[in-house]
Amino acid sequence: MFSQLFINGLIAGAIYALVASGFSLIYSTCKFIHFAHGAVVAVTAYILYLFFSLLGLNFWLAVILTIIFAGFFGWLINKILYKKLRKRKASNVILLIASVGLLILLESLILLFFGADVKTIGFIKIAKGLEFLGAIITPLQIVIIISSFVLLFLLFFFTKKSKIGKAMRAVADNRDVAEIVGISAEKMFSWSFIIGSAIAGIAGILVGLEQNLEPTMGTNLIIKGFTGAIIGGIGSVPGAILGSFLLGFSENFGIWFLPSGYKDAIAFIILFVFLLARPQGILGRKK
Amino acid sequence: MISAYFIHLLILIGIYLILAISLQLSVGFTGLLNLGHIAFYCVGAYASALLALNGFPFWIYFLAAGFLAMIFGFLLSIPTKKLKGDYLALATLGFSFVIYAVALNWTGLTRGPLGLPGIPRPTLFGFTFSDNVSFLILTFIIVLISYLIIKKITISPFGKVLEATRDDELATRVLGKNTFKMKSISLATSAFFAGLAGSLYASYITFIDPSSFTLLQLIPVLCIVIIGGLASLKGTIIATIILVLLPEPLRFIGFPSSIVGPARQIIYGLILLLILVYRPKGFYGKVELE
Amino acid sequence: MSKTLQTIIWIVIIVVIIGVIWYIASRKPAEEEAIKIGAILPLTGKAASYGESAKVALDLALEEINKQGGINGRNIELIYEDSQGQPQMGVSAANKLITLDKINIILGPVMSSVTLAVAPIVEGNKVILMTISSAPDITYAGDYVFRNREKTTQQSEKMADFIFKILEIKEIATLYMNDDTGKAHHSTLVENFEKLGGEVLISETYNPGAVDFRTQLTKIKAVNPEVIHLASKPKDVGMILKQAKELAIEAQFVGTSGSEGEEVIELAGEAAEGLVYSVPSGDITKPGVAEFYEKYQEKHEKGYVEVGALFYDSLKIITMLMKECENPIDTNCLKEKLYQIKDYQGASGKTSFDEYGDATKTVILKTIKNGQFVPYEE
Secondary structure, three states, X not given: OHHHHHHHHHHHHHHHHHHHHHHHHHHHHHOOOOOOHHHHHHHHHHHHHHHHHHOOOOHHHHHHHHHHHHHHHHHHHXXXXXXXXXXXXXXXXXXXXXXXXXXXXXXXXXXXXXXXXXXXOOOOOOOOOEEEOOEEEOHHHHHHHHHHHHHHHHHHHHHHHOXXXXXXXXXXXXXXXXXXXXXXXXXXXXXXXXXXXHHHHHHHHHHHHHHOEOOOHHHHHHHHHHHHHHHHOOOOHHHHHHHHHHHHHHHHHHHHHOOHHHHHHHHHHHHHHHHHHOOOOOOOOOO | OOOHHHHHHHHHHHHHHHXXXXXXXXXXXXXXXXXXXXXXXXXXXXXXXXXXXOOOOHHHHHHHHHHHHHHHHHHHHHHHOOOOHHHHHHHHHHHHHXXXXXXXXXXXXXXXXXXXXXXXXXXXXXXXXOOHHHHHXXXXXXXXXXXXXXHHHHHOHHHHHHHHHHHOHHHHHHOOOOHHHHHHHHHHHHHHHHHHHHHHHHHHXXXXXXXXXXXXXXXXXXXXXXXXXXOOHHHHHHHHHHHHHOOOHHHHHOOOHHHHHHHHHHHHHHHHHHHHHHOOOOOOOOEOOO | OOHHHHHHHHHHHXXXXXXXXXXXXXXXXXXXXXXXXXXXXXXXXXXXXXXHHHHHHHHHHHXXXXXXXXXXXXXXXXXXXXXXXXXXXXXXXXXXXXXXXXXXXXXXXXXXXXXXXXXXXXXXXXXXXXXXXXXXXXXXXXXXXXXXXXXXXXHHHHHHHHHHHHOOOOEEEEEEEOOHHHHHHHHHHHHHHHHOOOEEEEEEEEOOOOOOOHHHHHHHHHOOOOXXXXXXXXXXXXXXXXXXXXXXXXXXXXXXXXXXXXXXXXXXXXXXXXXXXXXXXXXXXXXXXXXXXXXXXXXXXOOOHHHHHHHHHHHHHHHHHHHHOOOXXXXXXXXXXXXXXXXXXXXXXXXXXXXXXXXXXXXXXXXEEOOEEEEXXX
């Protein structure tokens, strides 16, 4: 049973990591909590549903379109909402509240257009999983786990080696100095939204396939996502991913011992403890 | 003809008013972005309900609701005193999730999802407030007292220190004020009134369950505080009335019901965003969110 | 703009809003003819699919009743209000229906929490409420409160019997949703099963909203039960069955009426085959039942037909009794007659109301075969 619980934790952690990494990228660059990230994940899942299940496009084409849409959607949100707020010198607390407002708005719109019932993206057949080291895992779940690791590496190299990545880090570290050397902070904010939201798109696709679609899926995911990010260190993308996996493990091993009704409570208590004892998370640096 | 429907709306306005002005005290006047306000509301409601169901008189369960919530507020202020802005928001949010989880799982005390039905209406000096008109009067007396107390706090020297803490905590500390203590008192007081609101809610609806105390219930209150304008009690009052009443005409206009439900949330979300972008001070706010 | 002017403007806006509400409400065309009946349903929110299912059934019944002449020539009009699945909203809805629409009969709500919040209001106003919520507390909620739904013990007794005597399994595992319905079904099942001499090896639960049941299933798998009982709702049952299959759990799954819903088939596909569940239902061969199923599924393929059947019957029973009362909206008369209902044959099978206003129904077993919900043949 241990190995199965481990795999369960890994799967859950991977899902949270997919959400948390985009969220954390945006946070580290723009320095505010973009709650609506959860809604971006949800919206893209529904867009995939729209393209594939409703319009009947080829699955892989639909996936590519969806990811492009996700990146675009994130860029759009930044341009229409956050940029305007930043122009007025809004503090990051205002941006947080605005993102909450946006989350509510987007989820209600999903409810309005798609209805409340659960939708499935019927691409994968339901079948017994494969045996692996004494536990059972399905191909999709393997894809999810591998994706999160691939993402981890890609993000790592991106931020360390690529021009835009380095520029984003510069803005994250010290916006004013970065501007002095000629990096446009606004442009980097845009990029963080595009990339972060594209990652959210991937998350939306995978989660949509694995857990199906519901209008409120975004809220649940972002809560777990930012919990993972806080645990691992919200300003650090690798930290967010690490924290997400830790969260996944804690939840699944936790209810081995505790009554299962406490599963969510475990996440919240860990969140609370970290915020109080070590708000910068495991890998974060003190602000 | 004052119909029961309007009386019901007025009672809801009253309860939201207490919640909103108490949240305004910590967010608007002290600068503490407390997203866990509903947790105090929840604690107050359950304390009140449990005591009332066990036969305690109104004075006791009503005030106990406030005091218990206040203790939670004080306890929350201790570990969070060093947290700023968005971290404080997250910590308080996390706190409200924890309280919700406890309400849902500690079935021995709260009966979990089954909730607590049959909560009695308040009885004072032998008179039971079982009809809504009398309950409305009781509510408004409590609202009035709460408003006066909170108003008094905000215009008192203590209130000035709170605002100073909000505006520039470091400077205030330099001037010799113990801002941690100030923030604790503010949060505890804010929690006290939220607890009273919880007691009123429990006594009015006569049934509570954990589903009435989730993030969903925080949204209208938070919207009211921001839309009304920070640090403005007058703005809070007006915003409460408008936000509670605004979605109601939708019932009558005959939209298909699949639109009316999300419409409420859409209205709140839209107004909040519009205010933040175009008028961040809200209707009457003196300051912007910091 | 001066502050005073601003304040005046806001007061004007508030007055206008109140005025609009008042105006629209009082302007309702005086349909002297039609008798109004109210319905409080979760048309939006988490339980929206139940609300929708109920509405389709009510509209169906309404159409039929009016076509057959209504109540002694007068048509019935249904006024729907959305509870959004929240007690507070339900209370607003009830107040509006009772005081503004002058309604004496309300159908619904669906969610127990809303019902319990609304109950005192209908009691105080002598308004009849017919709900389908399952919380045990509703039994004592009032004289005017009727529950057109069987108590969970009915389903549990049948299921416990089935597992122990027919399948001859003495040890089971259970997985239930942590809400009033799930808990009620679960505890009555355990009670009945243990009474017969059976043993529950492990009981797992989950909070509403969960989508990942794998760890609970892992713990269940570890005790290797032959039968697993689910007290849940269709969308969760679907996910549970899917994940169980992926985890290579080979056990007979059994469930409650919460297993009957298109989502189970949609989400679990073949993994749903063979699930056996109890449902308070009409025998398809009896009059009224098959017809209703057909008509209902034509209008709402993915609806919860069982929920629909309950609401359909509720409206039909009430309108039937209204014809027998001198004043059709005399709730005292209706109330007395409702308590007398015995063996009413309708879309949801046989219904009788006991002295608390709770219904007893016939419970049958059904299963999923070839993607269809069919009666279980032993």
